[in-house]
Amino acid sequence: MSNYPLSYKLSWLPRFLKPSVLGDASGFAPMAGRVMEPQPGQTVRLAFIGDISAVANRRAPACDPAIAVLLGAADLVIGNCESPIVEKPSAVLGTKLGTHHAMTERFLGDALAAVGIAPEKLVLSLANNHVLDQGFAGFEATVAALQRLGIRTIGTTGNGPVEHVAVGPLMLGLAAFTLWRNADEAVFATRVSMESDPARWPRDAASGVDLLCAVPHWDWEFRHFPRAETRALARRLAGHGVGLIAGHHAHVVQPVERIGEALVAYGLGDFLGTAFARQPWPGRIGAILTVEVSADAGTRGKVASYRMHPFMRLRTGDHERLVPVEGLEGAMRPRVLKRLTAIFG
Structure with missing residues (x-):
C-alpha cells in the first residue's frame, strides 16, 4: 500500500538507530546568511518548524523561553501536522x-501555548504520509479540529496545489505536497496533495503572489544529506519560480542550499517527537528556520536573510523539553555541535 522501495524499508531501522552523515556535502550554504545587500527597510518574518506529533509526549512539552520568544516574534509560522487529531484512535x-x-x-x-505560537499565526501542512493513519474519519476530524483551533491548513486536494495566505503586506503562495504515503495511491489522492511537478500546476496558481513557497514532504528518513533526486526536484521547483522551500520527513536536520535567488532548507527535523519516545540523540536535534522577506517596493517578496536556529528535544519523564543548542549542558553540547558542523560546515 505504501510507495517505499524495499531498500528504503530495509534501511529504516539501522538509520533510525544511527542517522547517517554520508552523502554529497558539496554546494551547501551556511546556517545563516544575508541574501540581499543592502537589507530592505520593511520585512515580514516567516518561521518554519518541523514535524509535529504527540508520539513522544503524554502531555505538552516544556519550552525554553528563548524558543518561545523566537516563535512569538514571527509574523507567520509554517509547519507539518504529522499526526491525525482524534480523541480516540481507530487504529488502536x-x-x-x-x-x-x-x-x-x-x-x-x-x-502551541507552551512554545509561544498563536494559532491564528500558524499554518500546518497535512501533506504527509501519516495523515490517513486513523482513516478518512480521522482525516475529517483533523481538519475540523484545526478549524476549531483557528489554524489554517495547506496540502489537501480541495484548494489546488498552491494556496494563498496573506501575511502583513505580502501574499504568499504555499505549495505543500508529499512524495510518500502509507496508503494506496487511489485512497491518498482523494484527500492529500501529491503533485510535486510545478509544470503541472495551473498557470494562474501563483497569480497575485509575492513569494511562492514549497513545503514538501520528501527525501529519505534519518539521513542528514538529501539524495540527488531531492536536490534535482529542488532545482526544478526553483526553476519554476519557487523562491523558498522548507522540507520535512527526514526527521533529522538537513542543510541549506541557495539555488539562484531561491533558498532551500531540505529538512528541519522534528519539532515535537514523531518517531518513538526513546529516540537516539541525533534524531532529537531540530531546527527553526527564520526568513526575512522584503516588503519594499522593487524587492517585494524577495528573501532578504535567513537563519537556522538548532535546538534539542530532551526527554523529561513522559514529555519533552525544547532547549536551544547554546543552552545545552554537559557532554551533550559538544556532541551536538560536532554533528551540526558535519551538516553545515
Whole structure:
C-alpha cells in the first residue's frame, strides 16, 4: 500500500538507530546568511518548524523561553501536522506500537501555548504520509479540529496545489505536497496533495503572489544529506519560480542550499517527537528556520536573510523539553555541535 522501495524499508531501522552523515556535502550554504545587500527597510518574518506529533509526549512539552520568544516574534509560522487529531484512535494497536500516529486537540492546543505560537499565526501542512493513519474519519476530524483551533491548513486536494495566505503586506503562495504515503495511491489522492511537478500546476496558481513557497514532504528518513533526486526536484521547483522551500520527513536536520535567488532548507527535523519516545540523540536535534522577506517596493517578496536556529528535544519523564543548542549542558553540547558542523560546515 505504501510507495517505499524495499531498500528504503530495509534501511529504516539501522538509520533510525544511527542517522547517517554520508552523502554529497558539496554546494551547501551556511546556517545563516544575508541574501540581499543592502537589507530592505520593511520585512515580514516567516518561521518554519518541523514535524509535529504527540508520539513522544503524554502531555505538552516544556519550552525554553528563548524558543518561545523566537516563535512569538514571527509574523507567520509554517509547519507539518504529522499526526491525525482524534480523541480516540481507530487504529488502536498501530497507535500503541507507534506505526500509526495520533494526537488530541487538547494536546496540540497546549503544546502551541507552551512554545509561544498563536494559532491564528500558524499554518500546518497535512501533506504527509501519516495523515490517513486513523482513516478518512480521522482525516475529517483533523481538519475540523484545526478549524476549531483557528489554524489554517495547506496540502489537501480541495484548494489546488498552491494556496494563498496573506501575511502583513505580502501574499504568499504555499505549495505543500508529499512524495510518500502509507496508503494506496487511489485512497491518498482523494484527500492529500501529491503533485510535486510545478509544470503541472495551473498557470494562474501563483497569480497575485509575492513569494511562492514549497513545503514538501520528501527525501529519505534519518539521513542528514538529501539524495540527488531531492536536490534535482529542488532545482526544478526553483526553476519554476519557487523562491523558498522548507522540507520535512527526514526527521533529522538537513542543510541549506541557495539555488539562484531561491533558498532551500531540505529538512528541519522534528519539532515535537514523531518517531518513538526513546529516540537516539541525533534524531532529537531540530531546527527553526527564520526568513526575512522584503516588503519594499522593487524587492517585494524577495528573501532578504535567513537563519537556522538548532535546538534539542530532551526527554523529561513522559514529555519533552525544547532547549536551544547554546543552552545545552554537559557532554551533550559538544556532541551536538560536532554533528551540526558535519551538516553545515
